[in-house]
Amino acid sequence: MAQVRRAAVPEPEPPPRPEVPASAMAELAGAVIARARAAGLDAAGIAHAAPFARTRADLERRRAQGLAAGMQFTYRNPGRSTDPARSLPGAAALVVGALGYAEPAPPRPDGGPAGRVARYAWRDHYADLRAALDQVAGVLRAAGWRARVVVDDNGLVDREAALRAGIGRYGKNANVLLPGRGSWFVLGAVVTDAPLPPSVPDVPDLCGTCNRCIDGCPTGAIVAPGVVDARRCLAWLVQAPGPIPREHRAALADRIYGCDDCQEVCPPNRAGQRRPTAPRPAAGEGAAPDDVWPSIAWLLSATDAELLDRHGRWYIAQRDPDHLRRNALVALGNVGDAADPATVDLVRRYLRSARPMLRAHAVWAARRLGLDHLLDGVRGDADPEIRAELEATVERRDRLSPERCGAGAAGPAITRVRRVAAEERADSVEPPRPA
Ligand code: B12
Ligand code: SF4
Ligand code: SF4
Numbered sequence: 001m002a003q004v005r006r007a008a009v010p011e012p013e014p015p016p017r018p019e020v021p022a023s024a025m026a027e028l029a030g031a032v033i034a035r036a037r038a039a040g041l042d043a044a045g046i047a048h049a050a051p052f053a054r055t056r057a058d059l060e061r062r063r064a065q066g067l068a069a070g071m072q073f074t075y076r077n078p079g080r081s082t083d084p085a086r087s088l089p090g091a092a093a094l095v096v097g098a099l100g101y102a103e104p105a106p107p108r109p110d111g112g113p114a115g116r117v118a119r120y121a122w123r124d125h126y127a128d129l130r131a132a133l134d135q136v137a138g139v140l141r142a143a144g145w146r147a148r149v150v151v152d153d154n155g156l157v158d159r160e161a162a163l164r165a166g167i168g169r170y171g172k173n174a175n176v177l178l179p180g181r182g183s184w185f186v187l188g189a190v191v192t193d194a195p196l197p198p199s200v201p202d203v204p205d206l207c208g209t210c211n212r213c214i215d216g217c218p219t220g221a222i223v224a225p226g227v228v229d230a231r232r233c234l235a236w237l238v239q240a241p242g243p244i245p246r247e248h249r250a251a252l253a254d255r256i257y258g259c260d261d262c263q264e265v266c267p268p269n270r271a272g273q274r275r276p277t278a279p280r281p282a283a284g285e286g287a288a289p290d291d292v293w294p295s296i297a298w299l300l301s302a303t304d305a306e307l308l309d310r311h312g313r314w315y316i317a318q319r320d321p322d323h324l325r326r327n328a329l330v331a332l333g334n335v336g337d338a339a340d341p342a343t344v345d346l347v348r349r350y351l352r353s354a355r356p357m358l359r360a361h362a363v364w365a366a367r368r369l370g371l372d373h374l375l376d377g378v379r380g381d382a383d384p385e386i387r388a389e390l391e392a393t394v395e396r397r398d399r400l401s402p403e404r405c406g407a408g409a410a411g412p413a414i415t416r417v418r419r420v421a422a423e424e425r426a427d428s429v430e431p432p433r434p435a
Pocket of ligand 1: 053054055056058062075151152154156157158159160171175176183184185186188214225227228230233235237239361435
């Protein structure tokens, strides 16, 4: 594993501050941080608003290397997403906040096969974070300054802002870890023209010799410490438009949205999980089982409107619910029961879908489940996607030894699926490591 040093790009000096008494700004900074904490943020800090030159270089280099897999977000316009002044002209400081989302999972429901959703998406934590930062913005505006809240916005690289504000430090899984508390935190900021005195980042390296996230990633997507290759990252593949690359479908296991593996294995997170920070809005109410373990049968039977109504706050490529159905078909192939008539019915129904992407994923699910007899109707299908699916090698689950079989209850099954995926990709070509 190559060690990656941060790009040798000098960070610019903070912009000159307008003439404002330092004591007034120190007092305002204190009030702002106090409001952030009172509003429920788990950590808050202040960063100066000079452009993030190193991150701009990282974005441009990774995009050029293909590691961004065509993602837009902050990659669309690196000059914009690394310059706070593009969000608020005259920006002088960022008040950066972190909101924890660690909470226990509800029990996995009995019944038909269920998918799995990553923790950050169990509730709308971004809405809570935004609401807390709105309060912070209110303090700044009341003092006569301008303030704009940016949360998970393409206009600002949130992790780097958190780093600069002294909230945490990058882990090798690329997430920002808070000292002693791990990475189960969403991040956001208030950009302001108030020249608040910046916090002094002094968070030490939190990983040391640990490599668990790199070793634990089911697809080997962490190609160097702190560097994720989105072409292999399951969190991106479930969001990306179009078909899911065949070579990563087994590793996807029962995931419908997001991937937590590189955080689940992280020692500071394990400690953090023992001290839940969420739930916040509905104190006392655990996350709803349907938001954590959505029924695969439901996902494959619901209408577009129902899917968007329940999961519309997720990032769904082109707002097209067929991408959720695509994910559900892969999950069905990985954890469905070939002997269950409801599973057979779903596969049969999707083999007749008018949409080639869904037919193709249904072909894969059928072959993975050993339901090849269902394929007779598509053998003459002229669509190139379907032809390619029929010709590809797919390892049937019932031909895997129990050791290598992905069916059954979630936890250990996922580990087994992961091992299978690791074996399956053993032959695959390693992408070039970033310099
Ligand atoms: C695009 C994106 C993704 C993409 C790409 C992720 C990626 N690593 O870039 C995909 C869809 C894969 C994704 C997945 C996830 N994401 Co996301 N994502 C974003 C988004 C929109 C932009 C991120 C970005 O600009 N990346 C650009 C690259 C250049 O930055 P980076 O990967 O952080 O790289 C830094 C390190 O490499 C570091 N670095 C450089 N050299 C070295 C060397 C060493 C040794 C180290 C340790 C570090 C290091 O510097 C780089 C920055 O300059 C932000 C929101 C935002 N507006 O910022 C959320 C965000 C980063 N995502 C977030 C979350 C929660 C996730 C997931 C955990 C969700 C999930 N469970 O599925 C996963 C985690 C995957 C992972 N291991 O990174 C949170 C992260 C919170 C945190 N505590 O860090 C953010 C900040 C959203 C938010 N507002 O809270 N995400
Ligand atoms: S989110 Fe999943 S696939 Fe992506 S780097 Fe982490 S463990 Fe790997
Ligand atoms: S698993 Fe280990 S190496 Fe990875 S982020 Fe956590 S502490 Fe760092």
